[in-house]
Amino acid sequence: xxxxxxxxxxxxxxxxxxxxxxxxxxxxxxxxxxxxxxxxxxxxxxxxxxxxxxxxxxxxxxxxxxxxxxxxxxxxxxxxxxxxxxxxxxxxxxxxxxxxxxxxxxxxxxxxxxx
Amino acid sequence: xxxxxxxxxxxxxxxxxxxxxxxxxxxxxxxxxxxxxxxxxxxxxxxxxxxxxxxxxxxxxxxxxxxxxxxxxxxxxxxxxxxxxxxxxxxxxxxxxxxxxxxxxxxxxxxxx
Numbered sequence: 001x002x003x004x005x006x007x008x009x010x011x012x013x014x015x016x017x018x019x020x021x022x023x024x025x026x027x028x029x030x031x032x033x034x035x036x037x038x039x040x041x042x043x044x045x046x047x048x049x050x051x052x053x054x055x056x057x058x059x060x061x062x063x064x065x066x067x068x069x070x071x072x073x074x075x076x077x078x079x080x081x082x083x084x085x086x087x088x089x090x091x092x093x094x095x096x097x098x099x100x101x102x103x104x105x106x107x108x109x110x111x112x113x114x115x
Numbered sequence: 116x117x118x119x120x121x122x123x124x125x126x127x128x129x130x131x132x133x134x135x136x137x138x139x140x141x142x143x144x145x146x147x148x149x150x151x152x153x154x155x156x157x158x159x160x161x162x163x164x165x166x167x168x169x170x171x172x173x174x175x176x177x178x179x180x181x182x183x184x185x186x187x188x189x190x191x192x193x194x195x196x197x198x199x200x201x202x203x204x205x206x207x208x209x210x211x212x213x214x215x216x217x218x219x220x221x222x223x224x225x226x227x228x
Contacts, residue, residue, distance in 0.1 A: 004158070043159070043204070043218040056215065091158050103149065104216065106158025 004107035006092050012113045018080040021110045023092030024073055033104060034067055034077050035091040043091070049075065061086075082114045117142040119219035121205060127225045128195055136190040136222045138205035143217075146209025148181055148188050153202045153221065162203075163190075167210070195226045 005024040013019055025032050034046040047057040049069045057067070064083070069075040079086055089111050093104040118141040128134050138148070146167050151159035165172045165181045165188070172179045178191040192199050204221040208214070 042220040045215050045217075048215065093158070103161035103164060104159075106160070108156070109158050 004092055004094055004105055006090075006107035006110050008110060009108065010111045010113075012115065013082055014115050015083055016081045017114075018078065019082045019086075019112060019114075021077040021090050021092075021112070023075045023077070023107060025075070025092070025094035026096075026105055027073065029094035029096050029105070031095045031097070031102075032069060032075050033093040033095075034075070035093060035106075037089045037091060037109070038087075046077070079112075082112075084114045087112055087114050117217075119143070119205065119207060119217060121203075121219040121222045123220060123222070125223040125225055127227065130196060130226055130228050132195055134192040134195045134199065134224055134226065136203050136224065138188040138190070138219055140186050140207060140219075142211075143186070143207055144183070144210040145207035147207070148179075149206045149208070149216065150177075150179055150188075150190050151204045151206065151218075153204060159204055192224075195224075197226045197228050200224055200226050 004026055007022045031050050033048040035043050036046055037043045046059045047067045048055055052069045065079055067077045089109045091106050091109045093106040095102045095104050120139045149164045150162045152162055153159040163172055163174055163179045165179050167183055176193045180189045202221040202223045204218050206216045206218045208216050
């Protein structure tokens with residue numbers, strides 16, 4: 001199994017541009033999570049999906065952030081317009097079941113730099 | 116306010132010694148606690164899960180304790196090796212910690228040969 005696959009690995013963009021991060025979860029996993037990691041705030045949950053349905057997006061910072069999961073094998077996190085304070089590492093994770101305490105399998109992350 | 120505290124300073128130990136990392140939490144009553152390992156440039160990797168009714172859990176050279184009275188978990192690596200050098204994160208779930216995993220800031224472990 002290839003694990004959770006994220007793309008791109010690195011993204012450098014200018015303030016005001018749209019950024020789209022992509023994630024392919026592990027096949028057969030029912031839950032998908034987007035996290036953001038910074039030195040100051042650590043790992044923060046942005047949104048999670050269960051069976052492709054967004055369950056809780058209370059961690060999404062503001063309306064500039066949106067996430068979709070059109071099918072079981074693909075999810076996107078979009079930032080429009082991007083701002084320098086969005087610079088962080090964005091992780092996607094999946095888990096096999098619907099019991100949310102189950103272990104998470106993380107991707108390698110997307111390092112986002114907004115200039 | 117709710118807090119999960121892990122020592123932000125790096126822990127430096129000599130190869131072969133036991134490393135002990137601490138996770139303290141305030142104003143949480145979690146049902147589960149997990150530990151993850153994170154290497155530079157990589158996502159966290161799950162290591163162990165312990166439930167509130169379990170005092171201790173072991174896996175190979177790893178041992179985790181969960182003291183709900185002290186509101187503390189200890190993570191031990193025995194016979195540490197340089198390959199164990201990484202950042203270790205604890206995460207809470209359940210009870211009044213909510214239905215999502217909430218992570219601590221992590222502690223960096225450096226094992227010197």
